[in-house]
Amino acid sequence: MSFRTPLLKHIRHARVQKRPFSIHHALRSDAPAASIASSFLSKFQSLGPQSRSQVLDANQLHLLSLTLNRPSLYPNSPSLSNAAAPPTNSPLPAGYHLVYFTPAFLENELGADGTDTSYNPESPFTRRMWAGGEVSWPRNAEGKPNPLLVGQEVRETTKVLSAEPKIVRKTGEEMIVVGVQKEFENEHGVAVIDRRNWVFRKALPISSGSSSTTPPTQDKYSGPASASTITSGKTHTRTLKQTAVTLFRFSALTFNPHKIHYSTPWTRGVEGHRDIVVHGPLNLISILDLWRDTRKNGGGDDPALMLPESISYRATSPLYAEDTYQIVLNEEADTGKVEIFTPDGTVAMKAEITST
Numbered sequence: 001m002s003f004r005t006p007l008l009k010h011i012r013h014a015r016v017q018k019r020p021f022s023i024h025h026a027l028r029s030d031a032p033a034a035s036i037a038s039s040f041l042s043k044f045q046s047l048g049p050q051s052r053s054q055v056l057d058a059n060q061l062h063l064l065s066l067t068l069n070r071p072s073l074y075p076n077s078p079s080l081s082n083a084a085a086p087p088t089n090s091p092l093p094a095g096y097h098l099v100y101f102t103p104a105f106l107e108n109e110l111g112a113d114g115t116d117t118s119y120n121p122e123s124p125f126t127r128r129m130w131a132g133g134e135v136s137w138p139r140n141a142e143g144k145p146n147p148l149l150v151g152q153e154v155r156e157t158t159k160v161l162s163a164e165p166k167i168v169r170k171t172g173e174e175m176i177v178v179g180v181q182k183e184f185e186n187e188h189g190v191a192v193i194d195r196r197n198w199v200f201r202k203a204l205p206i207s208s209g210s211s212s213t214t215p216p217t218q219d220k221y222s223g224p225a226s227a228s229t230i231t232s233g234k235t236h237t238r239t240l241k242q243t244a245v246t247l248f249r250f251s252a253l254t255f256n257p258h259k260i261h262y263s264t265p266w267t268r269g270v271e272g273h274r275d276i277v278v279h280g281p282l283n284l285i286s287i288l289d290l291w292r293d294t295r296k297n298g299g300g301d302d303p304a305l306m307l308p309e310s311i312s313y314r315a316t317s318p319l320y321a322e323d324t325y326q327i328v329l330n331e332e333a334d335t336g337k338v339e340i341f342t343p344d345g346t347v348a349m350k351a352e353i354t355s356t
Contacts, residue, residue, distance in 0.1 A: 033125065033165035033174040040121040040176070044160035051157045054101055058085035058150045060253065061092060064099050067249040068289065069225050074306070075293075088151035094137065094307050095288040097148060097184055097192050098281045101156045102255035112203070113266070114257035121163065125176045125200040130280040132314035133196035137307040138189075143356065145307040146191045148184060154191070157183045161195070176200045197314075204270055229293065234331040236294045240286060241324045242278050250282050278319040280349075287313070287338050287351050290327050308336075313351035317342060329353075 062085035065072070071079045073086060073093060080086070103116040111117050111126055120126050137145045148154060161179035168175070177199050184192040225246045229238045244262070251261050259266035260277045267273045292306045319325055323343050330337045336353035 033167075033176055036121050036125055037163040037165045037176045040178070041160065041163040044119075044163075049157045049159040051155055052101065053153055053155045055153050056092065056100060056148060056150050058088065058090070060099055061086055061090065061096060061150060063249070064096060064253055067246060067253060068285065069227060069246075070289070086150055088149075090150040091147035092149070093289070094292060094311075095135070095281075095285040097194070098285065099253045100154070101182075101184075102253075104255070107257075110257060113270075114259040114263075119160070119178065119180065119198070121176050121178070121200050124202040125174075126203045127201040129199050129201070130315070131177075131197045131199045132312075133194070134310060134312040135195070135284075136193045136310035137191065138193065139309065139356075140189075145305070146186065146188045147307060148186060148191050152186045155185045157185070173201065175202075229290070231294065236290060236329040236331075238286075238290045238327045238329075239324060240327065242282070242319075242321055244276060244321045247276055247278065247282075247321055250279055254279075254281065273318060273320070275320040275322065278321065280315050283315075283319065283340060283349050284311070284313055284351075287311070287327060287329075287340070287349070287353075290329055291336055291338075291353050291355075294329065294331075308353050308355040311351055311353045313338075313349060315349050317346050317348045319348050 061073070062080055065080050065086075071081050073080065073090065103118065105116045105118070109117065111120070111128075113127065115128050117126065120128060137147075139145055159181050161181050163176060163178045166175050166177050167173065177197060180196050180198060182192075182194040182196070183190050184194070225243045226241045227238060229236060231237075247261050251257070256279070260271055260273065261267075261279055262276060264276060267276050288308070288311065291308065295306060319340070319342060325343060325348065326341045328339050328341065334355055336355070338349075338351040338353065339347050340349040342348050
């Protein structure tokens with residue numbers, strides 16, 4: 001679940017606990033989207049929070065680190081390349097909870113675009129994209145975080161916070177914006193609170209796949225994924241390239257069958273993109289990795305302390321496989337301002353990180 005189309009350039013964001021998503025204006029109460037949004041919200045509020053438990057597997061963490069082309073979890077920790085998985089009680093880096101509690105559905109339970117439909121409003125608002133949100137890592141009385149650890153049994157609790165009908169003034173398109181909260185709790189209490197905003201747009205006719213409005217570009221494969229970082233004062237710039245292999249691996253780890261991340265015919269012919277799209281959650285992890293890689297103290301001898309208090313973020317434009325793009329982190333006291341730029345300088349994602 002991630003970026004869908006360049007339409008996101010016309011959407012504005014607000015934190016989900018206040019208003020899950022801010023767009024130009026809301027629909028009137030008698031519009032179709034308003035009725036469907038109201039029905040959707042009533043359904044999930046009557047169901048209440050949904051919970052499930054899982055033991056955090058070391059192999060999943062190992063494979064994610066390799067997918068991110070990171071040879072080790074933390075500075076001075078053992079190399080993971082062609083080696084054993086991280087030992088029990090290894091703390092998960094910030095954002096790495098996203099590869100656990102993956103959706104579990106048969107293929108015939110998925111939508112036409114490959115996404116699961118477990119939290120979808122009624123038809124025709126079935127095209128889901130991950131548009132932004134906020135993640136926080138609560139502190140205890142001593143001001144320390146409660147890290148998730150390999151081998152822990154963790155409970156995930158999901159609840160729907162809101163569902164609002166919206167319209168894009170520029171295009172007149174109706175949509176439904178859903179605010180969802182996921183809490184991850186171990187034996188010490190809540191470790192991560194993950195609030196995210198999903199936008200649901202109207203389904204596209206599958207037959208449109210034969211008549212793409214976006215001419216195919218020549219496939220360009222210029223070697224494996226890469227990353228390099230330059231620091232100037234309090235500004236850190238990381239240049240990244242994600243490949244089709246990286247996106248395939250990340251889709252596999254998150255059990256995400258959304259076709260825009262691996263099917264070129266679908267993403268070009270149906271969705272109107274020029275290439276397969278980098279996952280929104282992968283961009284979020286990349287931002288958090290840059291933040292912890294550039295921490296002055298690096299968490300000292302305790303990598304568990306390399307968790308921020310929170311990050312808020314919003315997606316504004318898609319990023320594509322094989323493109324070289326930049327993440328720019330500007331440090332301001334206890335806050336980090338982040339922007340991801342596409343090759344042509346368009347802002348693809350904005351974020352703000354708060355730390356102690």
